[in-house]
Amino acid sequence: MSNRKFYKSTTDVKVSGVLAGIADYFNWDPTMVRLVFALATFFTSIVPGVIVYLIADWVMPKDTEKEYEI
DSSP states (O other): OOOOOOOBOSSSOSSSSHHHHHHHHHTOOHHHHHHHHHHHHHHTTSHHHHHHHHHHHHHSOBOHHHHTOO
């Protein structure tokens, strides 16, 4: 079993690092994750996507290990 966890990114942050953290977890391109999230949010009448993002921002911890890497 993998020991990976979702963390908000501290290195590739645009708003709060949630989508970059999800991209890091799955080893995907953060730009593509942001684009897919923006399109999904737009086509589902915006409110559900904003609510999901705010909940994820509130629940996901920051990745403090990568914050201090050089």
